[in-house]
Amino acid sequence: MSQWSATKSRRVLAALYRLGWTIKRQTGSHQILEHPDRGIFIFAFHDNDEIGPKMLAKIAKLTGLTPDDL
Secondary structure, eight states, X not given: OOSOOOEEHHHHHHHHHHTTXXXXXXXXXXXXXXXXXXXXXXXEOOTTOEEOHHHHHHHHHHHOOOGGGO
């Protein structure tokens, strides 16, 4: 079983902000986030979208997010 559970995208985005990610540019629901150590990540989810465990694992691999951050 995955260590990730489905989560609303607004919670994931808030956790990324707490980890030091900032908005570089935004067009609609597509936000290009930037981190000084990790580079650029495109976050393309609406606020009420639910992100499943597999997608959360992919986001975590690219951003350094952990289940405890949520």
